[in-house]
Amino acid sequence: MTTPRIPFDIIDTANGTAVRTSDGVFLRLTGSPIPVWQLHALAGGRDVALDAAGQASWQRVHSAVTTRHEHDAAPTWPTPKSRVLIVCTEPALAHLAADLAELGADVRSLDVTGVYDSVDLGSVIEITQALTEFRPALVIWLAGGLPPRALWDNLDTLPFRGVAWLRVHREGSQLWVDPLSLDMTDPSSAQVMKRRLAASGTAEELASWLEARTNVPTAMSDLAGRMVGLRLLDMAQAWAFDAERLRIYRTRAWQFNARSLRASEHTVLAYPEPAPLP
Known part of the structure; x- marks a missing residue:
């Protein structure tokens, strides 16, 4: 008697x-008529001749083991949240698309390298077409440098349109993951930056550096990319399955040093934008 191999x-x-x-x-086999050596053979997927009592016992064992094995598998990615659009210009995070696809998401990736020197029309058109045609439920931007401010300000409206919005950018060896934005109660990319400036002891210098956009790109190691990728995968899973930890991911900015491999979290809450001056 042989059965499919279940570890x-x-x-x-x-x-x-x-x-x-x-x-x-651990499951105790009480009163099993199958000798241990035969159970080892069956566990290895090998053919074993069993009498009627042995077959009945093995079917019970196999059914219990299979049920637990299938229950332990990753759940199916929810269909309403299956489409994920990734804009990636950080080579060390390029693996995120394949990782999300392995989890069951329907992923489309864009590489718009021209957005950092200037917001070129081709990149804007490509992103707009992907949003219109692919209709993602989640957009993830993995920026290998400073964020393209004009584009991000525009994409900050995604949560108002029912699209989740996850942002990552790098400032030299420092990488920032913004809180996940799902609706108007979550901080936008602009609000995260304003909070950073408000909390900084060198706000004037930080603002000037960001304005000058003199960030010199440096390669991020594969190890750092994997560590950041695990954080992003967990954020995407928490969003897809409405996990309890999603509440934390919507209110915390995550800073990661790609050289020291150390991380820190910073609470960032949304706030009402002031009314425009008359």
Whole structure:
């Protein structure tokens, strides 16, 4: 008798034979007529001749192990949130698209490298077409340098249109992940920057540096990219499945130093924009 291979271990203990499932749960086999050596063979997917009692016992074991194995698998990505648009100009984070696709998301990637010197018309058209034609539920911008301010200010309206908006940019070795924006109660990219300036002891210098846009791009290591990628994957999963931790991701900016590999979190809350002057 052979069955599909489901990973589990057979252990002979003082309490009798037990099975350890792939998720670390131990199941005691009380009164099983199958010898341990045959269970090992079955666990390895090999053919074993069993009598009627052995077959019935093995079916119960296999059913229990299979149920736990399938329950332990990653849940199916929700269809209403399946489409994710990634704008990536950070090579160390290029793997995020494939990682999200492996989790079940329908991912489209754009590489608009021209947006950093100037907001070229071709990049704007490409992004606009992707938003219109692909109709993403989540837009992730992975900027390898300073954020393209004009474009980000425009994309800050995405949450008002029911599209989640996740922003990442890098300032030398410092990488910033903004809070995830889902609606008007979440901080925009402009508000995050204003909060940073308000909290900075060198606000004048920071503002001047950002205005001058003299950021010199440096390569980020693959290890740093993987560490940041895990944070972004968890944020996307929390959004897709409405997990409890999503509340935290909507109110915390995350700073990561790509050289020291150390991270810190900073609370950022949205605030009502002042009315324009008459």
